[in-house]
Amino acid sequence: MMMIILYIVGLLGFLYYMIFARAYNHWKIRGVQFDKPFSVFGNFYSLATGKQSMLERIRDIYSQYKTPYVGIFIFNQPYLMVRSPELVKKILVKDFDKFVNRNIATKESIDPIAFHTLGSAKDKTWRNLRSKLSPVFTSGKMKLMFPLMKECAQELNSCLNNYDGKTVEVANVIKRYSVDIISSCAFGIKAYCLKDENSEILKMAIKLLDTRSFVRNFSIFSAFFVPKFVEIFRLTLADKSASKYFIDVFNATLKEREKKNIVRNDLIDLLNNLRKNENIGDGYIFDDIKMAAQAIVFFSAGNDTTATSLSFALYELALNQEIQDRLRREVKEHFDRAGDFTYETLQEMKYLNMVLKETFRKYPVTPFLSRKSTAPYTFEETGLTIEKDTLILIPVPGLHYDPEYFPDPEKFDPERFSDENKHNVNPYAYLPFGEGPRNCIGERFANLVSKLALASMIKDFVFEVTNETEIPIQLNPRAVFTQSKGGIKLRVRKIKS
Numbered sequence: 001m002m003m004i005i006l007y008i009v010g011l012l013g014f015l016y017y018m019i020f021a022r023a024y025n026h027w028k029i030r031g032v033q034f035d036k037p038f039s040v041f042g043n044f045y046s047l048a049t050g051k052q053s054m055l056e057r058i059r060d061i062y063s064q065y066k067t068p069y070v071g072i073f074i075f076n077q078p079y080l081m082v083r084s085p086e087l088v089k090k091i092l093v094k095d096f097d098k099f100v101n102r103n104i105a106t107k108e109s110i111d112p113i114a115f116h117t118l119g120s121a122k123d124k125t126w127r128n129l130r131s132k133l134s135p136v137f138t139s140g141k142m143k144l145m146f147p148l149m150k151e152c153a154q155e156l157n158s159c160l161n162n163y164d165g166k167t168v169e170v171a172n173v174i175k176r177y178s179v180d181i182i183s184s185c186a187f188g189i190k191a192y193c194l195k196d197e198n199s200e201i202l203k204m205a206i207k208l209l210d211t212r213s214f215v216r217n218f219s220i221f222s223a224f225f226v227p228k229f230v231e232i233f234r235l236t237l238a239d240k241s242a243s244k245y246f247i248d249v250f251n252a253t254l255k256e257r258e259k260k261n262i263v264r265n266d267l268i269d270l271l272n273n274l275r276k277n278e279n280i281g282d283g284y285i286f287d288d289i290k291m292a293a294q295a296i297v298f299f300s301a302g303n304d305t306t307a308t309s310l311s312f313a314l315y316e317l318a319l320n321q322e323i324q325d326r327l328r329r330e331v332k333e334h335f336d337r338a339g340d341f342t343y344e345t346l347q348e349m350k351y352l353n354m355v356l357k358e359t360f361r362k363y364p365v366t367p368f369l370s371r372k373s374t375a376p377y378t379f380e381e382t383g384l385t386i387e388k389d390t391l392i393l394i395p396v397p398g399l400h401y402d403p404e405y406f407p408d409p410e411k412f413d414p415e416r417f418s419d420e421n422k423h424n425v426n427p428y429a430y431l432p433f434g435e436g437p438r439n440c441i442g443e444r445f446a447n448l449v450s451k452l453a454l455a456s457m458i459k460d461f462v463f464e465v466t467n468e469t470e471i472p473i474q475l476n477p478r479a480v481f482t483q484s485k486g487g488i489k490l491r492v493r494k495i496k497s
């Protein structure tokens with residue numbers, strides 16, 4: 001018996017050495033200062049125990065060092081956490097051709113959708129896809145889509161009327177708004193999620209990338225940080241049944257359009273033109289799966305990000321009534337002058353823009369940017385040469401909460417982005433949408449949808465904290481992307497005219 005126990009202990013020790021202890025020498029060998037890993041979780045033990053969220057952990061590691069970069073480990077994978085905005089600029093912009101790809105593990109045989117999406121595509125395939133897909137997000141296209149968005153914003157206000165005087169989980173309502181908008185703009189269909197809480201499309205949209213589900217978070221986490229698990233457990237980034245549902249909806253819409261000769265100049269039309277006319281380089285044929293993959297990534301990347309950011313904005317406005325009042329004054333002034341919300345009036349609302357920017361600073365939905373070196377690379381400033389395939393992590397919340405770039409970082413202060421102060425913001429220390437050629441393709445869309453929703457809601461409603469509101473807000477340690485742990489509950493009060 002004793003021999004068996006000794007044998008098992010020895011085997012476990014050997015496995016730990018082979019898989020972890022050896023890997024944990026990575027930065028030491030290269031003479032890079034590193035954050036000491038603990039157990040099999042590397043530097044993310046407090047995430048595994050539920051003590052910290054991803055945002056908090058990254059911010060914590062960042063703040064313990066002063067060096068331009070620090071070596072870290074996520075499980076047994078070494079990452080270079082790049083702290084200095086100058087080096088961030090090199091990676092994201094100046095030397096982008098050496099850092100084109102993200103480290104997202106996808107296998108075509110396991111998850112063809114994730115494999116072909118813009119977010120995980122690599123090298124030339126990514127370049128081709130990006131240049132073909134970018135035209136759908138020009139300001140001209142946004143203007144064309146604006147009437148569709150406005151319908152949804154009006155429905156959002158009608159929906160909020162039902163909660164007058166009540167406490168509501170705002171993230172839930174706003175998620176229905178963002179699903180309605182993306183369904184309309186990306187899939188060309190009316191989803192009516194704001195009217196019908198039980199709509200099928202809403203259920204599927206939640207299921208697609210449900211950041212409250214253990215399986216989804218495990219899959220997302222593994223795709224970014226433990227690629228082996230993707231193969232071993234055959235993990236898909238998005239839920240399989242929900243993906244199938246959206247592919248069917250997408251194909252049905254396509255057929256209907258072709259049959260009736262409908263042209264809307266939206267995402268579906270653009271993708272369909274790509275399929276009909278293009279072979280986008282390297283023998284890359286834009287088939288049905290690849291086409292649906294793009295529609296699904298716009299759906300999944302656009303929904304939660306927008307809904308979560310807007311909920312955090314309402315939370316801060318409820319806590320800071322004087323900021324809410326000032327925002328309402330600005331919104332009403334512009335609305336009364338134009339008689340409506342137009343694309344142009346929303347761009348003119350400076351304070352609205354400042355409030356959103358500060359929300360994105362304090363609550364970056366994506367707490368890290370990921371890149372992988374495509375060749376050996378030397379940081380001239382320090383002399384460090386990294387090998388091909390080195391994983392880079394850019395600590396967005398670390399930079400956003402660094403008092404050197406944002407004094408008094410806990411304070412929600414839209415003034416940081418006023419005309420007088422905005423030149424003090426280092427663009428490489430403020431990265432809610434990333435930067436450079438591989439930044440968020442949906443930034444313009446997200447900004448417009450967020451401005452419209454916030455302006456519409458604030459014009460007609462007051463948002464207040466109640467004893468059900470969690471203060472300070474707790475972030476979900478189980479989610480890779482930033483979100484509240486228990487939802488955001490606020491009282492909604494209709495303004496009597």
Ligand code: HEM
Nearest residue numbers: 118119298301302305306366433434435438439440442446
């Ligand atoms: C508040 C809302 C949003 C936030 C905060 C956000 C944030 C981000 C961030 C940080 C990245 C990574 C950028 C980088 O690595 O440099 C990204 C990528 C991406 N986002 Fe967004 N996003 C939002 C909304 C949207 C929307 C509405 C869409 C589409 C309709 C979208 C589609 C994408 C796609 C496809 C990528 C991958 C781009 C590529 O690899 O070329 N996002 N987003």
